[in-house]
Amino acid sequence: xxxxxVEPLLSLYVGCxxxxxxxxxxxxxxxxxxxxxxxxxxxxxASQLLQGYEAPFITDEIYAGIREQVLNEIKRESHAPxxxxxxxxxxxxxxxRWITAALLLAISVTALYLNRKPARQQPNDRQVAVQTVESxxxxxxxxxxxxxxxxxAGSSSFSNKQQVRMATVPRPITRKREAKAxxxxxxxxxxxxxxxxxxxxxxxxxxxxxxxxxxxxxxxxIIWLSGQRRNAGGSDGSKGT
Amino acid sequence: MSPEATIEAHEFAVxxxxxxxxxxxxxxxxxxxxxxxxxxxxxxxxxxEIMKHSEKRVMQMTWRMLGNEADARDAAQEVFLRMYxxxxxxxxDQPFFAxxxxxxxxxxxxxxxxxxxxxxxxxxxxNGGNEAVSVVSDEEDAEETLIRGQERALIMRAIxxxxxxxxxxxxxxxxxGLSTNEVAHIMKSTATTVRSQISSAxxxxxxxxxxxxxxREERRSDEL
Numbered sequence: 001x002x003x004x005x006v007e008p009l010l011s012l013y014v015g016c017x018x019x020x021x022x023x024x025x026x027x028x029x030x031x032x033x034x035x036x037x038x039x040x041x042x043x044x045x046a047s048q049l050l051q052g053y054e055a056p057f058i059t060d061e062i063y064a065g066i067r068e069q070v071l072n073e074i075k076r077e078s079h080a081p082x083x084x085x086x087x088x089x090x091x092x093x094x095x096x097r098w099i100t101a102a103l104l105l106a107i108s109v110t111a112l113y114l115n116r117k118p119a120r121q122q123p124n125d126r127q128v129a130v131q132t133v134e135s136x137x138x139x140x141x142x143x144x145x146x147x148x149x150x151x152x153a154g155s156s157s158f159s160n161k162q163q164v165r166m167a168t169v170p171r172p173i174t175r176k177r178e179a180k181a182x183x184x185x186x187x188x189x190x191x192x193x194x195x196x197x198x199x200x201x202x203x204x205x206x207x208x209x210x211x212x213x214x215x216x217x218x219x220x221x222i223i224w225l226s227g228q229r230r231n232a233g234g235s236d237g238s239k240g241t
Numbered sequence: 242m243s244p245e246a247t248i249e250a251h252e253f254a255v256x257x258x259x260x261x262x263x264x265x266x267x268x269x270x271x272x273x274x275x276x277x278x279x280x281x282x283x284x285x286x287x288x289x290e291i292m293k294h295s296e297k298r299v300m301q302m303t304w305r306m307l308g309n310e311a312d313a314r315d316a317a318q319e320v321f322l323r324m325y326x327x328x329x330x331x332x333x334d335q336p337f338f339a340x341x342x343x344x345x346x347x348x349x350x351x352x353x354x355x356x357x358x359x360x361x362x363x364x365x366x367x368n369g370g371n372e373a374v375s376v377v378s379d380e381e382d383a384e385e386t387l388i389r390g391q392e393r394a395l396i397m398r399a400i401x402x403x404x405x406x407x408x409x410x411x412x413x414x415x416x417x418g419l420s421t422n423e424v425a426h427i428m429k430s431t432a433t434t435v436r437s438q439i440s441s442a443x444x445x446x447x448x449x450x451x452x453x454x455x456x457r458e459e460r461r462s463d464e465l
Contacts, residue, residue, distance in 0.1 A: 011443035015414065017421055017436055045454050046447040049396045050415055052389070055304035055313070063296050066314060067289060070321040074285070 001029045006036050014043040274333055281328040288328075292321050295341050298417075302342065305412050306349040308397060312356065319348045342417070342427045346409050353405070391453075399449035403442050410435050411442040 006029045012018045013026045030037050091100045209226035273294065279287035299320050304313035323344050331340055400408055406428065413424045414435075425435045 008440070011440045011447070012436060015439065015443065017414075017439060042447050042451060042454060043443060046443065046450050047415060049392055049450055049454075050400075050411070050446060052392055053305060053396045053400065053416065055301045056310065058297075058300055058310075062314070063293075063300070066296065066300075066318055066321070067292050070292065070318055070325070071285060071289065073318075073322055074288075074325055 001025045003029075003033055003036055006030075006033070007039065010036065010040050011043055014040060014047060273337060277328060277331060277333070277337070280325070281331070288325055291324070295324075295338070296321075298338065299341060299345055302345045302412070302417065303349055305400075305416065306346070306408065307352060308401065312352055316345070316348050316352045319352070320345050323348065336423070339419075339423055339427050342413065342419075343429075346427065349409075350405065395450055395453050396446070399446045402449060403445060407438045407442040407445075410438040411446075414439050 006026055009018060009022060009026050013023060016023075018026065030040055090096060209224075211224040213222040213224065215222060273291070276287045276290050276294075280291055296317065299317050300313060303316040303320065304310065307313050307316060320341070324341065327344070331337070400412075403411070409428060410424055413419045413427060414421065419427070421432045421435050421439070424439075425432045428435060
């Protein structure tokens with residue numbers, strides 16, 4: 001080991017903070033190097049000076065005073081009211097009584113209102129767009145009216161009487177809901193729909209009839225379409241999706 | 242000269258090595274453990290006993306860290322309050338005084354931050370130091386007392402120049418006599434970092450005191 005290596009280790013050597021191996025090497029170097037030896041001596045004397053860094057004599061009275069203050073503080077803190085007690089005391093003050101009463105009233109009214117409000121009915125996972133075609137649609141030439149066929153037929157094929165009932169409403173699904181079985185949409189009046197469900201398509205139906213029925217499985221929907229207006233009461237078609 | 246200095250260094254090293262294990266008990270005596278249990282349950286008498294048991298160490302450490310008796314007293318009071326507050330969290334398998342030192346260092350750091358007069362208060366301690374030395378003994382001759390006072394003031398100033406972590410490390414290691422690992426545990430650091438801090442602090446103190454020490458050596462050699 002040379003002086004360059006030993007110098008940074010000297011302070012640790014003096015304080016016995018070196019590992020045994022390093023300590024032995026430093027000691028061996030100190031035997032032969034005067035400069036490092038002097039530096040080590042300075043470290044030793046500085047450490048001896050440091051040993052004299054003592055607190056002034058503190059009397060027992062001072063210690064007793066500190067203890068007493070600490071114990072008093074602890075007692076005071078243990079008897080001190082908490083934050084909720086402070087809040088309560090502040091609220092029941094004569095000045096604050098009316099404000100407190102108003103606050104309580106407002107809170108209770110809000111709570112009542114929220115409890116009595118009926119739960120909103122959640123729509124099905126997906127509402128399907130259903131187009132209805134008026135029975136007196138002329139010249140469409142298609143058995144099954146569809147968006148595509150309507151478009152191909154030109155804008156005139158969409159008269160004012162054609163209506164788009166519902167649009168697709170994508171909603172985030174929060175929970176799984178059972179699909180309800182029954183009629184979802186049709187272009188018939190209520191009586192006709194009832195008749196369609198109960199009996200067969202009446203021969204006197206004014207035009208093509210489309211009835212959609214939702215099965216208990218929400219993935220299966222039965223779409224029932226009647227024949228053409230001129231073939232009223234003729235061919236039937238059913239389609240499962 | 243080299244042989245003397247080498248011998249001195251060796252002697253000091255050996256003395257330091259012997260001193261360390263005696264200074265800090267790492268295991269809690271059963272009586273202290275019982276006191277801690279009782280105090281944690283709210284027994285004020287037991288807590289007072291704990292305070293009596295640790296007050297000198299706490300006071301010494303706070304004074305050495307803050308260099309001011311008034312601040313040291315305030316800090317000691319705060320240390321005991323925190324001790325009482327967190328006594329329930331103290332684990333019996335860890336050394337009690339390491340825990341106390343941990344709290345003490347935290348409090349000293351807070352007090353120093355609050356006062357914002359850390360270094361100025363420290364340097365103003367010269368007078369306080371001399372007063373304290375003058376109380377030590379009337380039997381000592383005046384010159385010796387004066388030299389002691391100067392040395393004390395010198396080391397105070399030297400310590401005041403140290404950053405807080407280095408100060409804490411060197412005080413715990415060299416004056417409180419804890420091992421490097423214990424200091425690292427208290428300071429929530431590694432032994433390597435603590436060793437580096439201690440080394441740096443010793444070098445700074447040596448440089449600071451070097452001129453004075455040289456002069457003293459010269460004076461002694463002239464007298465001889």
